[in-house]
Amino acid sequence: MDLGxxxxxxxxxxxxxxxxxxxxxxxxxxGCDLILVSRNAEKLEDAAREIRSRxxxxxxxxxxxxxxxxxxxRLAASVDALDILVNxxxxxxxxxxxxxxxxxxxxxxxxKVFGYISLCRAAYDAVKKRSGVIINVIGxxxxxxxxxxxxxxxxxxxxxxxxxxxxxxxxxxxxxVIGVSPGPVATERYETMRKALARAQFGDESRWPELDKGLTxxxxxxxxxxxxxxxxxxSYRSAYTSGAVLTINAGN
Numbered sequence: 001m002d003l004g005x006x007x008x009x010x011x012x013x014x015x016x017x018x019x020x021x022x023x024x025x026x027x028x029x030x031g032c033d034l035i036l037v038s039r040n041a042e043k044l045e046d047a048a049r050e051i052r053s054r055x056x057x058x059x060x061x062x063x064x065x066x067x068x069x070x071x072x073x074r075l076a077a078s079v080d081a082l083d084i085l086v087n088x089x090x091x092x093x094x095x096x097x098x099x100x101x102x103x104x105x106x107x108x109x110x111x112k113v114f115g116y117i118s119l120c121r122a123a124y125d126a127v128k129k130r131s132g133v134i135i136n137v138i139g140x141x142x143x144x145x146x147x148x149x150x151x152x153x154x155x156x157x158x159x160x161x162x163x164x165x166x167x168x169x170x171x172x173x174x175x176x177v178i179g180v181s182p183g184p185v186a187t188e189r190y191e192t193m194r195k196a197l198a199r200a201q202f203g204d205e206s207r208w209p210e211l212d213k214g215l216t217x218x219x220x221x222x223x224x225x226x227x228x229x230x231x232x233x234x235s236y237r238s239a240y241t242s243g244a245v246l247t248i249n250a251g252n
Contacts, residue, residue: 022223183249
């Protein structure tokens with residue numbers, strides 16, 4: 001299926017690792033030029049080198065801490081027009097109500113929740129110029145609501161509401177806004193969390209792969225599987241989709 005994305009320009013936050021990097025690979029394979037953003041300049045350049053070596057697309061890197069408003073505005077000012085904006089940066093820590101204090105809660109939300117909202121606002125005109133698409137990578141905790149991930153579940157639920165509300169209004173400007181909420185995905189962060197759980201459960205972090213046996217298909221999703229959904233929603237083949245959020249967790 002030709003998604004018609006060749007020559008489109010996509011900005012991906014959290015683009016150096018995990019779902020962001022997997023999404024960058026998928027969009028590059030479709031022929032998109034990329035702007036990759038994350039806080040780690042070295043990892044950004046590594047991602048850019050890999051993509052340039054595999055696909056004939058333009059890749060620009062932009063180190064930025066999107067928990068800071070001035071950094072959001074600096075990034076947005078560097079982009080004149082965008083076809084695709086993928087908000088993906090942020091990792092909210094696990095823990096129940098008493099484990100996550102106000103400072104940690106606010107710090108995590110500054111990047112993922114307010115970071116998404118701020119960049120949508122700051123880059124909106126650039127997306128509007130191209131009648132583009134904003135895709136927010138959120139997380140299945142918005143539906144599952146695990147109490148031991150209360151800051152993340154609450155933040156994700158807020159982003160689901162934000163995506164649906166903005167997606168209703170944005171179509172008046174020719175802009176579509178969509179959410180993708182992954183469940184378990186094979187990333188470095190996922191492996192770190194599984195190792196911690198294996199230490200607690202088995203007393204041996206090396207046994208963490210055993211924890212995946214209970215997952216559908218016996219494995220987590222790959223980053224590229226999430227990226228493929230992003231690419232489809234970004235394409236003209238999903239032109240009637242806005243204000244919607246797709247949960248991708250294989251029923252887990």
